[in-house]
Amino acid sequence: MKILHTADWHLGQNFFERDRLEEQSAFLDFLLKQIETRSIDLLIIAGDIFDTANPPRAAEQLYFDFITRLHALQHCEAVIIGGNHDSAPHLDAPRTVLSHLNIHVIGGMPDQTSDAILRFERNGKRLCIAAIPFLRDRDVRRAIEGESFDAMEARTKAGIIQTYQNIAQQIQTSRQDDEVLLATGHLTAVGGRLSDSERSVHIGNLGSISAEQFPPIFDYIALGHLHHPQAVGACEHIRYSGSPIPLSFSESSEKEIRLLTIHDDHSLTHQAIDIPLARRLLRLSGSADTVRQAIEELSTPSHELTPWIEVTLTEGDVSPLINDQIRAAAAANDAVVLKVGRKLNNSQISALPDQTTKAISEWEPLAVFEKRIESYQGDLSPEALKQCFNHILHAVQEDDAQ
């Protein structure tokens, strides 16, 4: 039996006012080709299918077109769970009709734990999957008025661990002979490498659990949320597949899907399949001349889409004229500069005022609040204010995703 693990498609992502549909569609073509040529039996998508609760229609169409083509292959089922970017009700809405196509969607945590347990059998191989979507605060913790931040954090974390353990226990009691056990989830696991584009799912590290807190019964745990492909801590079998395309300039272009094979002796092995890059996201920094030269020397292979560039000037004159010159150099060489910023010193980067510099939308909400706190003169500690802000932000984002 062969299984593919992927996650964090973020269909419909808005990136500096541009969409990623061409890149996402290229990935889905590649994925279908892999499923077909490797005779894959099951596809696991570990959350963040969409970038927002209300994705653009074109993103939804991409998703349903993919499902249609997957079904047409007639040999591959799918397990799809909700991530923190997905709206659980939105993902779950077509779940009944999709179940008739052998596409199993678990957008939000079901009331009955047993509904999150899926079983498959093919060619004498048995597989059981605990499909645990992103657990929202309200799934695992009842609010207690006046509860301290630390107590709240501890209870949320305990609730997440408990949910995983409850499911593991149920699986254990109904386990069949030679059954291979998998889990799929969407969360932050401690020790993971973050990039700019993962919205922190909980306040600080709240809700992030470490490798040894996952139930030990699983042969493989297919995670979503972190965009770099990686194992959690030293546990090779607890893995993030990462996103199929780089979702921010800080992400490396090395992307993969994970191929899991269940052998005749019921053992499981896994390996990476590299995803070809559809479009490069480039970071260039230095003086205006250095950057311009680097842009002029760029060469884009014909199978790649126009590269997108983020420029950071480290020295020299900063003016709208320089900005225009850099953009013109890019345009002349089939490249697009999405952002020109200036590095003032080691920590501050300011963006040049121009039409593509989006004053507020480029900033994470917390960063805006931190800026504001810099000029705060009151008696409350900035740290406490930040925690309160995070708390409210988290609540708003949860509501947003409903």
Ligand SMILES: [Mn+2]
């Ligand atoms: Mn996520």
